[in-house]
Amino acid sequence: MIPNKDRGFDTLRARGLRLTRPRRLILDVVxxxxxxxxxxxxxxxxxxxLPRVSLxxxxxxxxxxxxxGFLAERADAGGMRFDGNTAPHDHFTxxxxxxxxxxxxxxxxxxxxRVAAPIGFEVLEHRTEYYGRCVACRRQxxxxxxxxxxxxxxxxxxx
Amino acid sequence: MIPNKDRGFDTLRARGLRLTRPRRLILDVVxxxxxxxxxxxxxxxxxxxLPRVSLxxxxxxxxxxxxxGFLAERADAGGMRFDGNTAPHDHFTxxxxxxxxxxxxxxxxxxxxRVAAPIGFEVLEHRTEYYGRCVACRRQxxxxxxxxxxxxxxxxxxx
DNA sequence: ATAGATGCAAACTCTTTGCAGGTCG
DNA sequence: CGACCTGCAAAGAGTTTGCATCTAT
Numbered sequence: 503m504i505p506n507k508d509r510g511f512d513t514l515r516a517r518g519l520r521l522t523r524p525r526r527l528i529l530d531v532v533x534x535x536x537x538x539x540x541x542x543x544x545x546x547x548x549x550x551x552l553p554r555v556s557l558x559x560x561x562x563x564x565x566x567x568x569x570x571g572f573l574a575e576r577a578d579a580g581g582m583r584f585d586g587n588t589a590p591h592d593h594f595t596x597x598x599x600x601x602x603x604x605x606x607x608x609x610x611x612x613x614x615x616r617v618a619a620p621i622g623f624e625v626l627e628h629r630t631e632y633y634g635r636c637v638a639c640r641r642q643x644x645x646x647x648x649x650x651x652x653x654x655x656x657x658x659x660x661x
Numbered sequence: 662m663i664p665n666k667d668r669g670f671d672t673l674r675a676r677g678l679r680l681t682r683p684r685r686l687i688l689d690v691v692x693x694x695x696x697x698x699x700x701x702x703x704x705x706x707x708x709x710x711l712p713r714v715s716l717x718x719x720x721x722x723x724x725x726x727x728x729x730g731f732l733a734e735r736a737d738a739g740g741m742r743f744d745g746n747t748a749p750h751d752h753f754t755x756x757x758x759x760x761x762x763x764x765x766x767x768x769x770x771x772x773x774x775r776v777a778a779p780i781g782f783e784v785l786e787h788r789t790e791y792y793g794r795c796v797a798c799r800r801q802x803x804x805x806x807x808x809x810x811x812x813x814x815x816x817x818x819x820x
Numbered sequence: 821a822t823a824g825a826t827g828c829a830a831a832c833t834c835t836t837t838g839c840a841g842g843t844c845g
Numbered sequence: 846c847g848a849c850c851t852g853c854a855a856a857g858a859g860t861t862t863g864c865a866t867c868t869a870t
Contacts, residue, residue, distance in 0.1 A: 515870085518823080518824075519824080519825095520823090520824060520825070520868085520869050520870075521869080522824090522825060522826080522868075522869070524825080524826075525825080540859090541859080541860080542859085554826090554827075555826085555827085556826070556827045556828065557859095557860090558826080558827070558828080558829095558860085558861075558862080559825080559826055559827070561859090561860060561861070562825085562826085562861085562862095563825095565860090565861095577736045577737050577738040577739075578736050579736040579741065580736075580858085580859085581858080581859055581860085582738065582859085582860085594782055594784075596782075597785065603780075603782075605780075621753075621762075621764075621796065622796040622799070623753055623755075623762075623791070623793055623794065623795050623796060623799075624793045624794045624799055625753075625791050625792070625793040626756065626792055626793040626794070627791070627792040627793065628789060628790065628791045628792065629789070629790050630787060630788070630789040630790075631787065631788050631789075631790065632782070632784050632786070632787045633784070633785055633786040633787065634782055634783045634784040634785040634786065635782065635783045635785070636782050637780065637781040637782060640781070640782075640783055674845090677848080677849075678849080679843085679844055679845080679848090679849060679850070680844085681843075681844070681849090681850060681851080683850085683851075684850085699834090700834080700835080701834085713851090713852075714851085714852085715851070715852045715853065716834095716835090717835085717836075717837080717851080717852075717853080717854095718850080718851055718852070720834090720835060720836070721836085721837095721850085721851085722850095724835090724836090739833085739834085740833080740834055740835085741834085741835085
């Protein structure tokens with residue numbers, strides 16, 4: 503992955519792509535947060551300054567910007583999430599509050615070789631996902647790891 | 662994660678859950694493949710033997726079986742995928758053919774400490790995702806990493 | 821001027837839910 | 846028998862697309 507700085511907007515234009523106001527703003531919004539926002543979140547933020555922007559435009563641009571390497575995207579239950587930090591790094595998802603934290607990242611070649619060598623696969627990218635409880639949630643003792651599901655599979659239930 | 666063997670069906674009954682024919686079959690189908698199937702895939706397979714089963718039932722059961730620890734689920738662009746192998750292991754996704762391979766897995770404590778120690782997070786789970794090209798696809802020289810997106814963002818295009 | 825972008829609304833895909841009837845234990 | 850499950854159909858949530866209009870270059 504190429505770090506942000508290396509991706510000037512000339513790269514965009516060179517590909518016949520334009521730097522429109524909505525597009526620029528969408529990219530700014532994603533880069534301005536480390537909350538790994540959803541399309542809906544970006545949409546809301548963008549509309550504060552450009553109220554006429556449509557959700558479709560936000561989706562189109564997020565998809566495009568990710569494809570062109572200006573930001574990273576990752577699938578998540580409940581939708582895609584985007585990340586303005588395109589430098590290699592890992593993620594920690596807190597099972598209690600759901601927040602996703604950036605983690606320094608492990609880029610060592612040894613990690614990739616581990617996979618490549620034995621089976622002959624060519625590793626282009628790798629990322630580690632951690633799950634647990636963040637400092638804040640650990641302090642709130644009682645707070646249980648979010649149950650992620652209703653214990654009723656097909657019928658409501660008082661809880 | 663608790664390995665398959667430790668999860669007898671008694672565990673189910675002990676929780677007041679039943680082992681119905683659809684449920685049993687759904688679990689069998691997921692466990693019988695290492696292709697990390699989608700709900701739709703499981704649905705098709707299940708219907709070969711129980712033609713009356715509905716897609717909703719497949720979803721309900723996959724969600725439940727995952728929640729109870731009988732199988733693992735992971736979000737993926739294009740839907741959830743399920744994995745009958747609940748022992749800790751990693752995944753390699755081939756960008757050319759899209760197949761997901763199981764990889765031996767890295768369970769060392771050192772990996773978790775790396776995150777836990779510096780920031781005070783409690784790591785309960787961790788998994789590494791690799792992306793690249795599998796042996797088969799490397800042999801077919803020409804085969805390019807699937808473009809994942811259409812180079813048109815809002816208009817069709819001959820390609 | 822013109823290829824590329826946008827807004828709007830409709831279409832799609834995947835998943836969940838309400839409900840009446842069926843079934844496991 | 847009673848709690849749990851299921852099928853069916855309808856509703857949701859998130860994302861994509863057709864098309865006429867607009868705009869960056």
